[in-house]
Amino acid sequence: MLKYIFKRILMLIPVLIGVSIIVFLIMRVFSPDPAPIVLGQHATQEAVEVWRQANGLNDPIYLQYFNYITGALTGDLGTSYYTKMPVAKEIFARFPATIELALVAIMLASFFGILIGVISAVKKNSIFDNAGMFIALIGVSMPIFWLGILLIIFFSGTLHWLPSSGRIDPMLQPLDITGFYLIDSLMTNNIDAFKDAFRHLVLPASALAMYSMAIIARMTRSSMLETLQQDFIRTARAKGISEGRVIIRHALRNGLIPIVTVIGLQLGSLLGGAVLTETVFSWPGIGAYTVACILKSDFPVVQGVVLLIASIFVLVNLIVDVIYAFLDPRIKYSKKEV
Amino acid sequence: MLLEVKNLRTEFKLKRGTVRAVDDVSFTIDKGEILAIVGESGSGKSVTSLSLMGLIQKPGGVAGGEILFKSQDLSKLSQKELQEIRGNKISMIFQEPMTSLNPVWRIKDQIMENIMTHMKMSKKEALARTVEMLDTVGIPSPAERANDYPHQMSGGMRQRVMTAMALSCEPDLLIADEPTTALDVTIQAQILELLYQMREKFNMAVLLITHDLGVVYEAADRVIVMYCGKIVEEADVKTLFEQPQHPYTVGLLQSIPQIDNESDEHLFMIKGMVPNPLHMPPGCSFSDRCDRCMERCTKEMPELQEINGHKVRCFLYDKAEEGELSAK
Known part of the structure; x- marks a missing residue:
């Protein structure tokens, strides 16, 4: 198992090299020249040349890439053209917000998705099934920004229950330890901050969770329908155990494997930055920030973010594969199968 | 009875x-x-x-x-x-030993679940009973095999496990x-x-x-x-x-x-096939495949009748048609 994990981590290297080359080329081929954007419309040709020279943009492209990748290997991802701050610092200032939002969203999505899926499968073709699948249909079809705006209008505007934007009331901001406000506020015993951070999370996390929840609910339903037909379910019933136990301990435990895959994929894409959600709710995360940087041709930041997201995506998939082995004892990652 | x-x-x-x-x-x-x-x-x-x-x-x-x-x-x-x-x-064993056991549970947990559902036993007692039952149905080194998953056993072994489970509450x-x-x-x-x-x-x-x-x-x-x-x-x-x-x-x-x-x-x-259950032949359901089918068979369903403890549902042995067999 350890050997398998190690091999998978090694396989990360070619993936990251490939991703870095692609994003490097795309930025340089399709993005406008950053110099006039950084220096302003009225910058002299001379100033532009000096800036390009200073930022290595006049070198041949393979040399630019070589300089970039050798820097990245030593942990130096470059500095932002605008803030002059190291890219790593820029990213890690915003990434916890995205992770916090994504994790809360995926927890909501998994809980309600599995719940709806199981009920729909067990009560197949009943009113519960139809209602559940109707919600799932809305979830996959509704544009997230529209859902976000509706939530803001209703819960924030009409009812005044929840805040519509930001992560926390700036007056309550907890000490920055991990960057996760929920954890930081608990660690500093700041209950008011925890409550406020939580209230700020509810709407964006719900909006973000809706799509994933719909996907998970549909997957759970079909997986459970298949599992409930299996012979061992009949055996479990013949043992005289309660139907609830048959469904949870026997059917769901077996039906969970494809569901875990879907949850992993969804989490990967949520961590990649929920651009629309972050924009609608003014969430200070990585997604909205990256879009701004793409528009401003801030090459080093965009490259750094894409590398980070690619690594996380691969790692989440690795974690899913490891979870498989725990869920299903028939899966063994031996040498042959890798 | x-x-x-x-x-x-x-x-x-x-x-x-x-x-x-x-x-x-x-x-x-x-x-x-x-x-x-x-x-x-x-x-x-x-x-x-x-x-x-x-x-x-x-x-x-x-x-x-x-x-x-x-x-x-x-x-x-x-x-x-x-x-x-x-x-x-009343307990039951099924046709497919390969698929009738839950693939993600150890066999001891599956048998213990049956025992603990019906008998007031601690986990330890239930485990002891499980091993005893596996031994009874002829599984060698039952204490070790109890930790196996179903896929680690052969079909015959699994059917023994099913039997042990079915018999565990006598x-x-x-x-x-x-x-x-x-x-x-x-x-x-x-x-x-x-x-x-x-x-x-x-x-x-x-x-x-x-x-x-x-x-x-x-x-x-x-x-x-x-x-x-x-x-x-x-x-x-x-x-x-x-x-x-x-x-x-x-x-x-x-x-x-x-x-x-x-x-x-x-x-x-x-000859022929089992009829479609939605389109049964009128009369005896075997009439269209029967070599000795009579006209009556295609119109009425014969009753099950008992002759010396031997029950049969066929007009060939009808009391009215064959006097000697009807004698009780």
């Missing part, structure tokens, strides 16, 4: 019509007796056994009749009351639904031998569901032959094999390959 089934009817309500999978079936099982139900696929034998356990899934259900187990009518019980009987007083009745069908011939013999020993050891009755007449001959005391949801013949095993009466039973017995038959004749086949 341990079990008395009276006029059992089980129906499946499909969009295209209602299928009566079990139609007016009555039989009894005594304590310690092995009763076999024989029939082709679709004859209703498995549905009969699942009906006894209350395990028919929607859109099916028991539509009528009584299932008296120790004079308690199982068909009137709630699912909750049935759960107390299932796996405890049931009064074991329903064995095609317990040997998916196994090699040598393993089949071992499992049958095991059922025999267990019957002796626990003095339980066995309802053996099978399509294999060889298995019936070896194991059963009494035999019921089912066709299209109805009992067509019932007799003790010796009588049935020596003097089969219903043309369907005769056909079944003739279609067993004989190893000492040296003639070049093809193996006997019953």
Whole structure:
């Protein structure tokens, strides 16, 4: 198992090299020249040349890439053209917000998705099934920004229950330890901050969770329908155990494997930055920030973010594969199968 | 009398019509007796056994009749009351040992679940009982094998595990639904031998569901032959094999390959196919496949009648038509 994990981590290297080359080329081929954007419309040709020279943009492209990748290997991802701050610092200032939002969203999505899926499968073709699948249909079809705006209008505007934007009331901001406000506020015993951070999370996390929840609910339903037909379910019933136990301990435990895959994929894409959600709710995360940087041709930041997201995506998939082995004892990652 | 089934009817309500999978079936099982139900696929034998356990899934259900187990009518019980009987007083082993065990649970956990559901035992006692049961059904080094997952065992071993699980609460009745069908011939013999020993050891009755007449001959005391949801013949095993009466039973017995038959004749086949349950022939359901079909057979369904403990559903033996057989 350890050997398998190690091999998978090694396989990360070619993936990251490939991703870095692609994003490097795309930025340089399709993005406008950053110099006039950084220096302003009225910058002299001379100033532009000096800036390009200073930022290595006049070198041949393979040399630019070589300089970039050798820097990245030593942990130096470059500095932002605008803030002059190291890219790593820029990213890690915003990434916890995205992770916090994504994790809360995926927890909501998994809980309600599995719940709806199981009920729909067990009560197949009943009113519960139809209602559940109707919600799932809305979830996959509704544009997230529209859902976000509706939530803001209703819960924030009409009812005044929840805040519509930001992560926390700036007056309550907890000490920055991990960057996760929920954890930081608990660690500093700041209950008011925890409550406020939580209230700020509810709407964006719900909006973000809706799509994933719909996907998970549909997957759970079909997986459970298949599992409930299996012979061992009949055996479990013949043992005289309660139907609830048959469904949870026997059917769901077996039906969970494809569901875990879907949850992993969804989490990967949520961590990649929920651009629309972050924009609608003014969430200070990585997604909205990256879009701004793409528009401003801030090459080093965009490259750094894409590398980070690619690594996380691969790692989440690795974690899913490891979870498989725990869920299903028939899966063994031996040498042959890798 | 341990079990008395009276006029059992089980129906499946499909969009295209209602299928009566079990139609007016009555039989009894005594304590310690092995009763076999024989029939082709679709004859209703498995549905009969699942009906006894209350395990028919929607859109099916028991539509009528009584299932008296120790004079308690199982068909009137709630699912909750049935759960107390299932796996405890009546337990079941199934055809497919490869898929009938939960693939993600260790076998000890599956057996312990059965024990702890019905017996007031601590985890430790239940584990001890599990190992004891695995030993009883002939699994070598049971304490170690208890930690295996089903995929680490062979088909025969898994069927032994199923048997251990079914017997763990010492049931009064074991329903064995095609317990040997998916196994090699040598393993089949071992499992049958095991059922025999267990019957002796626990003095339980066995309802053996099978399509294999060889298995019936070896194991059963009494035999019921089912066709299209109805009992067509019932007799003790010796009588049935020596003097089969219903043309369907005769056909079944003739279609067993004989190893000492040296003639070049093809193996006997019953002509035609089992009719579509939504379009049963009027009259006797076997009439369109029967060599001795009479005009009457295509119009009326014969009654099951008893002659010297030998029951048969056929006009050939009708009291009105054959005087001598009707003499009781």
